[in-house]
Amino acid sequence: MEDLIWKHVVLNAKKYGKPNEKAVIGKILAESPELRKNARELLERIRVAIQEFENLDDGRRNELYALYSEEKTGGKQEQGLPPLKNAEKGKVVMRFAPNPNGPPTIGSARGIVVNDEYAKMYDGRLILRFDDTDPRTKRPMIEAYDWYLEDAEWLGAKVHQVVYASKRIDLYYDYAAKLIEMGHAYVCRCARDEFKRYKDAGLPCPHRERSAEENLEDWEKMLDGAYDEGEAVLRIKTDMAHKDPAVRDWVAFRIINSDHPLVGAKYIVYPTLDFESAVEDHELGVTHILRGKDLADSEKRQRYIYEYFGWEYPVVKLWGRVKIHEFGKFSTSTLRKDIESGKYSGWDDPALPTVRALRRRGFRAVAIRNFLLSLGVGENDVSVSLKNLYAENRKIVDGVARRFFFVWKPVKLEIEGLDGEVEVNLPVHPSKDMGVRILRANRAIYITEDDCRNFDGKEVRLKGFCNIRIENGKAVYLGDEIESAKKGRNIIHWLPEGQVIEGEVITPEGIVEGLFESNAAGAEGEVVQFERYAFCRIERAGERITAIYTHP
Structure with missing residues (x-):
């Protein structure tokens, strides 16, 4: 048992x-x-x-x-994603369709990785499509377009085609005109509250049954700027008695008098996401869609367009949300405001759930990929800890990360009874032959304030060096014998006075000041392990060292 x-x-x-x-x-x-x-x-x-x-x-x-x-499970656990319904080798087309109002977060990375994995499983194609037709509420960031492409490549995704919806708005206009001509779309000039009353009552608005010619004329007026924002929208005819009010004659186009970061002031009439996405999925030949279960209503609305044109709707797989305990609830829009207010240093601040932040912290792409694939694609929401990601990354970096000392909140001690200088050879790695690093030790050393307090009145071993007793902020030399270190207990790290570099570790919680072993200066850009502290990526090394916290 x-x-x-x-x-x-x-x-x-x-x-x-x-x-x-x-x-x-x-x-x-x-x-x-x-x-x-x-x-x-x-x-x-x-x-x-x-x-x-x-x-x-x-x-x-x-x-x-x-x-x-x-x-204990009788062999290696089954890996990989469940098969896609009606998927054929060589014919699967997946798409990942973000709104680039900020860089990819860990949630966006899940969409990139899983869609890419399915495309590879079936020798298919992956399309990265920017659904960027909202120039105001979720205004795109011009830098974010490249960030998505860079992060997708870094995560190992093979993107076969890149599509910018904002550059294809004329295509959507053509389909809108066809729907109007077919009698399946109309220009509604009701005020929002007025239409809501009709919708809630399941009744048609006064504009619904006008002729195609009248609607085309109003549509041209919308495109020419004859109407202001809110004065007219284009609606798709559905069923005004549909049990779900959100499906009843939904908005396909609206007027937005804002310039767009990518296309400037070329357009004032923009498609809604449901319309643009419906058209693009057909145009691009998308066969399978991974969609958050909170967006299930999109299919109900979009199917009307597919039925009107006689198109085949892609296979949809709904999946649940992923909540990561350490990040809680977040939105890209909120993060953007916090960065602009100075709460965070930028999109790669170690406290943020962005791919850029994780890259800066030293996480490996394959670790993030394995972590995200392990979450699966079920409909149930998943609540998970970053400890799972830490474990994946640790498997990779533990065997290659060089070891150094970092003394936070340093306290200087003079070792009474110790004379002269001692050359201390310490292994660069505890279990692999990666050479040694040398510390030239003498009476003056630094240890952490925590060790000085916690081991007051006790014997400790300075790793690789000697044994001392700490008494009221002073140190007494007790010899060099390893046996006196009580079988490995109370072994602490330390630094000699003449071999330190000042600096800081930037963590998700804040900045930790301290002293670094001078040997660490040669590891700029690497993920190393500061013994008894954490894995960190050394971002800059020189007169000062700046390291970014990776994980324990």
């Missing part, structure tokens, strides 16, 4: 970041129904196992992840 408990505690933690006792007991009872008679005892033992698991360090957790993901 104990092994069964640990297997499901570990697997649940690996998937969601924090093990849930109800989910764990459900898995166990499904696998071993005979344990139901001992459910109370089982639950208590699960709680104990969860507590023990949460007290483990990251290294031991990773060992358990590997152990139970492979050996």
